[in-house]
Amino acid sequence: MIGSLTLDQLRVLVTIADTGSFSATGRKLGRVQSAISQSISTLEDVQGVALFDRSGHKPRMTEAGRVLVEQARHVLASAARFEAMAAGTRAGLEPELVIAIDPLVPSAPLIDSLSMLSKTYPHLPVSFSTEGLGGSLRRLRSDAAAIAICLLLPTVPDDIAAYPLLRIDMQAVVAASHPLAALAKMATQGRPVTQADLEPHVQLVLSDPVAPESDNYGVASARLWRFVDLGRRLDFLLGGFGWCRMPLHLVAGHINSGELVALQIENDPTPKEGLTIYAAHKRSRTPGPAGRWLLDDLKNRLQS
Known part of the structure; x- marks a missing residue:
């Protein structure tokens, strides 16, 4: 129940829009047509909006109904994401994966891994932000990010677990x-x-x-x-x-x-072999399953 709505009422409304009739909706949902009609009538009465014009031989969706059915699709999709995220959390998946990236990190090597991450965990919310130089490390230490793709200069700090991915000249x-x-x-x-x-x-x-x-x-x-x-x-x-x-x-x-x-700078401190880009996380905060999957995929792609 969402206020005076139920997800079932919205599901019936969307199915009618997709199948084109009350009878086809009943067959698809495994219900008698009278139950479908009653569900829509209740929805119209509670909301005070006519969703169907019944003046003709066959009910036709009103303009308000066509607009509201799209809103119903959004609500159902959000509910499905909610259920999927809850199921993932029950299974031990982190509820969100926050990734911070330094500005010097090239985007191209990361795109394939991030694309596969979204396919492997399609309902996992992923937050992605590019930080100022050093900002990724700050976000790791404040627990605002779980993983950073970053430079660590001049050395890797003791409180950070870091895995070299690639070098940039x-x-x-x-x-x-x-x-x-x-x-x-x-x-x-x-x-x-x-x-x-x-x-x-x-x-x-x-x-x-x-x-x-x-x-x-x-x-x-x-x-x-x-x-x-x-x-x-x-x-x-x-x-x-x-x-x-x-x-x-x-x-x-x-x-x-x-x-x-x-x-050409005399005694330039920049390593001749280039700067190392790391995937990193706090030693005291081990990433969840999705974070570990991303770290492994990045290492396999970029270190091979």
Whole structure:
């Protein structure tokens, strides 16, 4: 019962719309036609709305009925999801899976796993959010997320269980119009860009908006412009506002076209083999069945 409604009344209404008649609905639901008629009459009386026009030889659905039958479909679908989620919870499935992802993580390697997750657990609510750099770790520690796909710099924290998935190559770059671009040309002749060269210029950094000062790995400039999303930072990079390190796959085309110039930095702390992307969770909070399934699928796809 939902107030003065019952799910059975709504089911009868939707079945009439699908089959085209009261008699066909009775056959499909295994009831006599008089029971179908009584269910609809009760629904009309309680709601004070005529769902069918009975003036002709055969009842025809009214305009109000056509609108309300679509609402009935939504209610029945929601009820089915409710029952499926309750059944999953009884079986030990987590009621929701929240995933946090750092902005540097490429989307393509994750799409297949997330698609298969939705097919394997079709009624599991999945929340997906892209965080500022370091935000995924913060959400794990606050229990706002069960799994993070993230960077963990400079090392994996002791309270986090992390599984390496893939590496992304990073490249320091600057717009061709920026003063540092001239130093980049000198680097090809054996003089890399130094800390002293970088310090006066704006560095475009990714940071967590909740705790912008918490992660300063790789910072070399005295002037920082902080960004949450990678796309907007790329816009400002191409606009010549500063320099930064970017995933190579995102800037290779701009380097080849001459819009961006690669910087070779002396004693650059960025690993030459690239940055490691991890799947991670708190050691004190083991993911449920769906979370473990996702972790296993990611590892099988990306580590093979």
